[in-house]
Amino acid sequence: SDWDRWFMMGLIGGVVGAMGFLMHQIIDTVFELKWELVEKYIQHGDFLTTWLFILGIGFGMVMVSSGLVVFFCPSGSSSGLPEVIGYLNGASLRHIFNIRTFFGSFFSCALAVASGLFCGPEGPMIHVGAVVGCGLSQFKSDTLRIKLPCFTRFRNSADKRQFITAGAAAGIASVFRAPVGGLLFALEEVASFWDIKLAWQTFFCCLIASFTTEVLSSSFGGFEYQGYFGFLKAEQGITFWVKNLLDMSVLAFIPTIILGVIGGLLGALFVFLNVRINKVRIKLFSAVKRKWLRQISKLLETLLLLVVTMTVTVFVPYFFPCTEDPVTYQFLNSSEDSLGDHLPWDVSEYNCPPATTWIGPDGILNSNYTINQAAALLVKNGKQGIPLLFQRGNHEKFGFPALFTALVLYFGISCWTAGTAAATGLVVPMLYTGALFGRTVGLIMVYIFGVQNDEHWTWIDPGLFATIGAAAYFAGVSRLTISLTVIMVELTNDVQSIMLIMVAVMVGKTVGDYFNHSLFSSLLHLKCIPHLEAEPSVVHGKKKVNLELFAARDVMKKCKVIHLKENVFSLASILNDTTYNGFPVVYSPGPGQEEVFLGTITRLELCMLLSNRQIFQTPETSNIDTRVLKYQEVTVEKVPDEGQMKSLLTKYSADPQYQQLFINLEPYINKSAVAVQSHFSLHRTYVLFRTLGLRHLTVVDLQNRAVGMITRKDLISFQLEKVLIKLDSGKLDSDEELLK
Amino acid sequence: SDWDRWFMMGLIGGVVGAMGFLMHQIIDTVFELKWELVEKYIQHGDFLTTWLFILGIGFGMVMVSSGLVVFFCPSGSSSGLPEVIGYLNGASLRHIFNIRTFFGSFFSCALAVASGLFCGPEGPMIHVGAVVGCGLSQFKSDTLRIKLPCFTRFRNSADKRQFITAGAAAGIASVFRAPVGGLLFALEEVASFWDIKLAWQTFFCCLIASFTTEVLSSSFGGFEYQGYFGFLKAEQGITFWVKNLLDMSVLAFIPTIILGVIGGLLGALFVFLNVRINKVRIKLFSAVKRKWLRQISKLLETLLLLVVTMTVTVFVPYFFPCTEDPVTYQFLNSSEDSLGDHLPWDVSEYNCPPATTWIGPDGILNSNYTINQAAALLVKNGKQGIPLLFQRGNHEKFGFPALFTALVLYFGISCWTAGTAAATGLVVPMLYTGALFGRTVGLIMVYIFGVQNDEHWTWIDPGLFATIGAAAYFAGVSRLTISLTVIMVELTNDVQSIMLIMVAVMVGKTVGDYFNHSLFSSLLHLKCIPHLEAEPSVVHGKKKVNLELFAARDVMKKCKVIHLKENVFSLASILNDTTYNGFPVVYSPGPGQEEVFLGTITRLELCMLLSNRQIFQTPETSNIDTRVLKYQEVTVEKVPDEGQMKSLLTKYSADPQYQQLFINLEPYINKSAVAVQSHFSLHRTYVLFRTLGLRHLTVVDLQNRAVGMITRKDLISFQLEKVLIKLDSGKLDSDEELLK
Structure with a gap:
């Protein structure tokens, strides 16, 4: 029944694998071409010309590479990995998964590596993989204004996150041809939430990615078809193959x-x-x-x-002088079966004299092959x-x-x-x-x-x-x-x-x-991405603070509550006046009784409700069944038109006639929203928040009345420290061990 | 600051590694001895004598092996792995981690494998590893009545579980010399709860276990010291080493x-x-x-x-006939540098004629080495x-x-x-x-x-x-x-x-x-171990039931509530009359107001409180500060004396004078106990329960009054199915896809 999910994982793996292959091909080809071009200058010791040539070519490449990042996709800058980690932890970051970033990162990275800068293709490949995972699974692109009607069931943040995790893992798997390593990297460093099901789908995605890269690489070297399609040599498959294993002591x-x-x-x-x-x-x-x-x-x-x-x-x-290196030459020679012939020039030879090989009187292969050690290491x-x-x-x-x-x-x-x-x-x-x-x-x-x-x-x-x-x-x-x-x-x-x-x-x-x-x-x-670690760690005066000593009420913020039946005027005012993203919904269970917490609703959902006039009720029609919006109409990823929404809110919140129009929120609220009591320990609150991956948590009192909200930003270490210092420095200094 | 935890992990790894070494040595030695004994009978084709000998020795070993499990430690039966998995999932199982099981499992397994039964040492080694993890970290044994005063901070169920996970992983790591594999096995199959910190401590434990096994094995073969202490040959380290890698297609x-x-x-x-x-x-x-x-x-x-x-x-x-096997013989021969000599007899030769080797006129090594294929495979x-x-x-x-x-x-x-x-x-x-x-x-x-x-x-x-x-x-x-x-x-x-x-x-x-x-x-x-999967899966008529359609109230059971100030008589009666392990504690926040849910307390804690008379209050002394028990006095793993406790409860619940004695439960209750409202979706309830690893969950109504409890057993698949069928078969048949 989950065939579409598996198909999508395979598709992501395949595309990421192909991207990895392309990346390697571009880098290898350009890098090799560049040094072939200056071969004769190096050999003759003309380093200035070499330098000018190499620098000139590099200039062109870096201009494009850096220009792409600077002018075209600023979010592709540097490795992009912290952003992916932050996003998967639950922070909302913009533009990191759009198609511009995809192309920008990819080419910027390929050119930067090929230009000879001391960097590698892994971070950007993880980012590119994550973009592929995001874009393919959603089957739409806001930038390109494409929205295809397939795989719609993946258009929710939980599934999206899973595909992004898989794509990021596939990126590593493809670039190192290390499927298990890629998977574990994603689980250890990239993903904040995962379960065994996701692990095993990611495993598949990584497998397909490595496979695609290997199969494509098997038949191409520098974009030339070599005629061995599908023949996977161990030499190519294992990136840094060590051939002779040593017995250990x-x-x-x-x-x-x-x-x-x-x-x-x-x-x-x-x-x-x-x-x-x-x-x-x-x-x-x-x-x-x-x-x-x-x-x-x-x-x-x-x-x-x-x-x-x-x-x-x-x-x-x-x-550096030229030094002998008989082992490599013999190895290269015997594997090529070309005794006596000249091997293609290698940059590590620098300006050393060309090598000759002869068989000595004792029948042993001799060679005066020399290399420049520094050239081998730096070039x-x-x-x-x-x-x-x-x-x-x-x-x-x-x-x-x-x-x-x-x-x-x-x-x-x-x-x-x-x-x-x-x-x-x-x-x-x-x-x-x-x-x-x-x-x-x-x-x-x-x-x-x-x-x-x-x-x-x-x-x-x-x-x-x-x-x-x-x-x-x-x-x-x-x-x-x-x-x-x-x-x-x-x-x-x-x-x-x-x-x-x-x-x-x-x-x-x-x-x-x-x-x-x-x-x-x-x-x-450094990038101020709000990232919640698995365990809270608030440090005060070089000592870890015991959050068990504090309660949820110590960090909660006051919140605006919304009534189960709320008038349009108030809703629009609240949305206009605050920047909160989640609101507790309250209602009174019986006449004269106090209002208690029932569930939550998000800003986005409220916006979608307000932009649908047909669900507004007057006091007279409130008992008649009005239309209820479908799940898909309310649960969207972002407001279709921000400007229009803003003017709508201003209109509603300015005109008192909207005080007479109501929306019954009952069908739309999340009744399974977790709430904690205000005396709940802060440590447990943190763990609850992080484990369940919440974005906001309502705090209630003993009678279940909503008294505050806790959001992701309230729980970040330095924020916590700031708030807790104000409260009570005695508790901050108390020794954690004593309380265990 | 966590040095003691790391030390403990290393200790567990070392001990498990030594156990793994012992296990291998015992098996190898006994197995080899057994077949050496019958060598001459086999070579002469006297299979009946061979059979009698082998069976006789086997009889002795299996009598002990099976006898240990049957009479001495029934919980060591078979692999013990399902029990460890169940325990780590949160089920309470008895006797699986005591010292009897440790010795019983270990020797039973060693003898069963050595006797020639078609089984291996992995499952029991995992179990033995888990027992080591449990026993060492607690630094006490109930069976041996030992309780050392060190590492007391690990005497809680969360830490214990972590050490058991690490021990189980070390078991696999040691037996296969596969440290990463052992770790991943524990994470994928054995542990239900883990985080990156545990993973990384387990990693250390597995490393030490493999290392210990390898180092010990390096210098011993069949309990004989070989003089190469610390020299780790790849041949020994890699259990099933494949030497020539193949290029793939x-x-x-x-x-x-x-x-x-x-x-x-x-x-x-x-x-x-x-x-x-x-x-x-x-x-x-x-x-x-x-x-x-x-x-x-x-x-x-x-x-x-x-x-x-x-x-x-x-x-x-x-x-089966004798067939040629030149490759193996040449390989063995060349590696031993003993051309022409007879190799030690191997069981795979069965009753085949002894081999001779000669160098042919073309300088190539020839051999008429033959083996019995079936003997090689079965013996x-x-x-x-x-x-x-x-x-x-x-x-x-x-x-x-x-x-x-x-x-x-x-x-x-x-x-x-x-x-x-x-x-x-x-x-x-x-x-x-x-x-x-x-x-x-x-x-x-x-x-x-x-x-x-x-x-x-x-x-x-x-x-x-x-x-x-x-x-x-x-x-x-x-x-x-x-x-x-x-x-x-x-x-x-x-x-x-x-x-x-x-x-x-x-x-x-x-x-x-x-x-x-x-x-x-x-x-x-099959063993009726209540194991909660990561995702609920209730199947009705071959279709997965959508638990979002049900609410927490549908599966909750009625519960006995306890007042914050409860008299001793009622407490004893409740404990006597029910078998519940957790109770919601309620109190009224103001005069005339209804009692609301405040926190929970467990049966064990109540028992410990009741057995300390000095904290009882009369109505007169209730405002005077009475003694408060310390955390360690209340939080124990089991009641010290079950019989005494039982008679105490009977005494309290029979005598009405105890209605006048109260206990103030305030200092002892868990105020950070999670509660869900009765309309909370069943799916979310399950996820909450499983993710937080709860044992009981209080259900409250909108006014935060405790209305029921959900326990682990209420959430097991077949239990859920039974309850839900009674409710509404319409919802059970509804198509899950439509609701997404």
Whole structure:
């Protein structure tokens, strides 16, 4: 009976998968073309021309990428992930799911990554996935003025939210080809409400998304058909495939814990710096008064970032020598069966002399293949560079100078990049930075203990520590746990190291949590998105406040009540005078008895009722059955015409004749609205509100008379703290433990 | 500040991990010893002696195993998993977490598996893990009369439930060395309530459990120290390691879907048969009136099962010839570096002639190593047999006759075994049956398309289909999705086939759901455990009933109200006359006003109050401050002495002088108890009840007067159906779609 829901999930997955495929293709093609163009200049050491070329192309791309975000879809800015998280938590945010954002984010992200900025496609892909989930399931677009008459039953906020969750999960699943990881990411970080049914539909959606991306990728490379449609090679499917699994030793947990601690520290530092940079950015830009000037300066910042990034990318490798790398060359050579031929030029060769290969007198393959380590690390983008860092059995491929330089540059520049005016994702730069630092630690281990050939010590391999470092640092930034572990395993296919990864993730998160909140939650706070955590956490003087000591009445606001039979004049006045979105409806159960709380009605429903004159009753007709509006006529997502509505309200609230016209609200109110008594503990109120996903909660007294309302904004941590401080500082300081 | 919670989680993980290690060691040692003992008889074809030996040893083990469950800890019977699920859902079940059950389940399970019955250690290990979680966190044992004064803050039902969830997850994590899979299993199937904080603590617990098991296993084989402490070999860590990953083709999805459909059908059939068998079993045993006779007959049933299983195991291979198996021999040989030497005898060789190896004139290793296919499949237990079935690149290791025979026998006998009077798990037999059927389908593919050497067709490999079949069949039985996929990947390390596994799991579950409920939910129903699903599902005449059409008043029961100041006589009488566990407390807010609902109090709290005479007030002392009991004195888990309490209640309720003694309940009632109005929709009521994990919910009228109570039992599907049918069959038949 739920076939349409499943169909929709499949459809969303398919479309998101195709978008992910397109994203990868665009990035790969453009990136490769760009460097092929400057190949001969690099080889001849003409770095200035290289720089000019690369910068010129990059300028064009960043202009479009940043321009899209600045002028066309401001809500597509940066990763868009905090907005999606906030929306799914229940905050109402505008414009984040329209078709402009969809196209804007997608192309802005593709071009930003291809231009060579230190960013990745994940955040925007999650956003794009969420837009697909929202748009397809509603089968309408306000921007395009399309409204198709199918799947109408999904046009309610609960179902919409589910499809958005699924779409966001599909975005991650597609971009990493990690269906389980995508699902868990959505559940751990993105969604605030979910149940096992949604989990399992999302699972399907992720499956279809990964599948679509893989099948399409199987037959295309850089938009060229390759003739192997449907042949899924493990090399392509597993993004950062680690080929030789290592036997582990319990001793490996010691460096893992160290990596976890450093990763957590670095991650917390990243969060601190990034939030600081974003604050400065907001301050500076808001100082610019004129809108167009502000937009231009945002664009200029992104261009400046590009100049810095490209300068670093092109010129830094100049200071590094060419070093031998026999393992990679042999590997590439044998897999291509082209002994002696020249391999296609790779950017990591930079201006090193071309390699030749010969078979020595002992029958062993020799090669003088050299690479520029810094070029391999800086010029390649994250997707190409991470597998190099994860490579096992090639202990000394990268030396300290190259690793350390790349680490510092990546850390600093990616910190600046995140939050700039272009659709940029964070995950790949985070994994890259983490892998760089992990490999550095691994190399130190190799220097201390040497390259080990004993099977009990093979785990001392910088490639393994790069994987662990990536997990630890990303955990330090994002504070993800389960989903991060699964994503790392799906990315590397290294089930054997799962326990090391888990330990690194746990330690990284714990250390990071000691200093600050996760990046996403800091950004939510910075962007003033009202996000309710699962548990209330009000801190006063470095101590957690025990909300059991306070009652619902302490935070409630006075409210306007509406009578079950209300005249049009009063209704319009109330709507005009207040900005409340929900109203308690009261009525008197018997003559002379006090009015008690019966249910709630929303502003939107009242507006829809008021715009239908045929349901108005005069005192005379009140006993005659008047027309009752259908559910679909009252429950809409927004008022069709805001301006008209406003003038209607003004008209009704100005003319006393409307005091004689009544609406019987009985058929329209929500009689199953939860109410709490005013002495109800604040902690329980919070949990009730959050668990049931309410937007407003009526507070009643012992006789069930409505005395106040609590809304989402009243329950946000800093709001709570402000209100509670005024009440009683004694309770705030009391020790929570004593009361348990 | 939460260090004690983390410490406890780690402790639970460590202990469960050690238990898992012990379990594996016992099973492996006993199983191996048993077959070593009869080696020479088998080799000489003396099957009768073999049978007698094996049966004799098995008899002893099953006597103990079944005897433990029958006489010592009846609640350890069968897997114990439904009981844990029920308890975590909120049902109150007795004796499932005591120390008897712990030892009983553990040894019963170890011996049952070692005796050769077709069962595995997972279900009981989950149960054992849950008991560890409960016992350690409470730091007390009623059975042992131990109550230590540490970690007292965990002695409440919410925390206890969290530790039980973590322990159960650790059980799975330890037994499969699948930490993420264990966590997800607990979240998907075992726990009814959880949040991200619990998930992440459980994650830690699972990590420690897997780690402990792995580290201990690294240095012990059959209780002998091997001298490699802390060296974790991938071979040991990954339970059913698949070594050569295959490149996939999109065409592989076609047989995968077929496998999914058949797996779902077989799974549904298994559930149907198993429930039927269990019903017959319950009927037969309850027909035996005398307790000791009933116990003996349960024991006899298990022994009969053993006779059948052993007869099949020993004699069926007799009808199969010896067949070549060069791949395995070469593999074993090369890995042991012992060319030409004889390998230790393996049960799969049965009575085949011993193998010799020679290097041919072409320098290639030759061997005439032969095995008895049926012996390999039937004599080996699941843990040894599954890797053989999953083996890749050995297409024709097993022929149709052996596969099919083993499939039929395993399906039938494991269906009988599950539910018998011994602690037996289901997962391994399910995976085994599924792998057998998957390999059969794979072999059919090989017969049609031949053994393929083209890289685009290597996926036609019975080993791959065995993996997929195992997932499909297990999904058909258990209806697990996410956790099953992750467990399969953690078991096999085959990330490349994750999408095929996902598809098989989805199809298997969907097909199975068409026929019946999952095995666990069927068993919950069979055992009459009141389990509330996340969504209400009341079915009437094959149609889902829309609970929005009914109100809370339709299912509520009349209740006894208690006044805020109640006399001891009435309290005792109410407690004596009713069996209710929760009571609404009412009081009149002003003189002459009607009594309104204020909060609730539980039976246990009332009992504790009544047993403290010093808080009784006479009408004269009521205005003087009397002593108020502390939180810890009132909130206990059970009445210290039931008999004494009973006589106290009888005394109070018989003597009218207690009408003059009052208790002021004000300090003790739960003022934050949720109440719903009687017109509240039944659907919302259900969701509220289930989401907040309530045990009783007060129903009030518009003036906030308590009119009824709803308890867990009132909301169970069949109970709801019974009540609603009486009300109005019109509403029951109405089409749900129309109302959306």
